[in-house]
Amino acid sequence: MARFRTWVGIALAGTLCASLAGCSSTGGKRAEDARKAAAERGKSAVTTPRWTFAMVTHSGDGDTFWDIVQSGAEEAAAKDNINFLYSHDDEAQQQAQLVDAAVDKKVDGLIVTLAKPDAMKAAVARAVAAGIPVVTVNSGSAESKAFGALTHIGQDETIAGQAVGEELNRRGKQNAVCVLHEQGNVGHEQRCAGIKDTFDGQVQNLYVTGTNMPDVQSALEAKLQTDRSVDAVVTLGAPYADTAVKAKQGAGSTAEIDTFDLNAKVVTGLENGTLGFAVDQQPYLQGYEAVDLLWLYRYNADVLGGGKPVLTGPQIITKDQAAELAEYTERGTR
Numbered sequence: 559m560a561r562f563r564t565w566v567g568i569a570l571a572g573t574l575c576a577s578l579a580g581c582s583s584t585g586g587k588r589a590e591d592a593r594k595a596a597a598e599r600g601k602s603a604v605t606t607p608r609w610t611f612a613m614v615t616h617s618g619d620g621d622t623f624w625d626i627v628q629s630g631a632e633e634a635a636a637k638d639n640i641n642f643l644y645s646h647d648d649e650a651q652q653q654a655q656l657v658d659a660a661v662d663k664k665v666d667g668l669i670v671t672l673a674k675p676d677a678m679k680a681a682v683a684r685a686v687a688a689g690i691p692v693v694t695v696n697s698g699s700a701e702s703k704a705f706g707a708l709t710h711i712g713q714d715e716t717i718a719g720q721a722v723g724e725e726l727n728r729r730g731k732q733n734a735v736c737v738l739h740e741q742g743n744v745g746h747e748q749r750c751a752g753i754k755d756t757f758d759g760q761v762q763n764l765y766v767t768g769t770n771m772p773d774v775q776s777a778l779e780a781k782l783q784t785d786r787s788v789d790a791v792v793t794l795g796a797p798y799a800d801t802a803v804k805a806k807q808g809a810g811s812t813a814e815i816d817t818f819d820l821n822a823k824v825v826t827g828l829e830n831g832t833l834g835f836a837v838d839q840q841p842y843l844q845g846y847e848a849v850d851l852l853w854l855y856r857y858n859a860d861v862l863g864g865g866k867p868v869l870t871g872p873q874i875i876t877k878d879q880a881a882e883l884a885e886y887t888e889r890g891t892r
Contacts, residue, residue, distance in 0.1 A: 604638055604857075608641055612644075612668050613644050613695075617646040618646075623796055623797070626842050626891065627844055629845065629891060630841065631669070631846065648740065651677060654680070661685050667852035668693070669694075669849070672701050672705070673740070675705070693708055693852055695710070695711045695845070711847050712869070716751065717752065718872040719756075720753070721752075722752070722837060723754070729834065732759040732760070733760045734762070734791070737778060737793045737794060764778065774802075775804055778806075782805060783809045791813050796818070798817065799816075799817035817833060820887055821887055828875065828876065835875060838873045843870045
């Protein structure tokens with residue numbers, strides 16, 4: 559696969575070599591074939607005890623991004639002989655309660671997102687105090703270490719936003735709207751702030767109710783109708799890109815629609831030109847590595863990252879790379 563343009567170096571080669579089978583050009587295929595064969599026989603690829611790991615995220619219902627994270631985690635769990643429990647709630651207090659429930663079950667490892675860290679701090683502290691190893695994923699890189707987690711897996715949201723600002727500059731854009739679909743999500747705020755850091759033009763934040771797609775569409779359509787100078791719209795999640803395209807059409811706007819994250823519809827949009835570019839943070843890798851790193855810690859007391867987050871992005875994906883990713887988005891791993 560051709561190299562994608564990446565705004566920061568992703569130091570994952572060593573991580574993957576340590577946690578997956580082989581680093582040669584055929585090692586990944588061998589590992590995948592071995593995993594599939596083991597799954598068909600109803601066996602894991604390891605002989606370690608059947609530990610239980612829980613993942614608790616801030617996902618709302620129907621968010622395809624989190625389907626991909628969950629898919630990666632389940633694949634690693636099958637390989638590692640892990641009993642995997644997944645739960646989610648987009649309300650921070652309810653998410654914290656789900657973490658408390660996992661602690662009460664005395665799970666052997668916990669994976670948690672920190673989109674709203676203040677609300678999650680006490681629950682994570684309770685897990686750490688109970689001796690449960692914790693890995694944070696996707697959001698909360700700044701708070702992860704202070705909360706007692708082993709490491710954080712994801713992209714630096716400020717750096718990802720800065721990458722978007724640079725890409726908008728390359729495209730000659732002047733007036734961008736950053737669409738925030740979850741108020742209070744610190745990662746979303748960091749993305750839009752990052753865009754402002756590097757973008758030479760103007761950035762306007764537009765807050766919408768992400769759980770109500772008709773509301774998202776009408777709010778953005780109204781914005782594009784009243785401000786014809788907007789020439790770029792950046793959505794912060796793949797499901798919102800298609801809605802933004804509809805809002806653009808309804809408003810008769812010529813603004814380019816760009817987005818964070820990938821799914822099959824985003825790849826199709828990149829290929830047919832309805833979307834300009836996407837920022838990929840590799841959610842499958844986030845889920846897979848979170849489970850794998852917990853397994854490595856339980857099995858061998860291994861901790862990756864050296865106290866720093868393990869980065870999975872950002873990568874800027876354009877039409878030139880979209881065709882290469884179509885196969886993987888169709889199967890739900892990119």
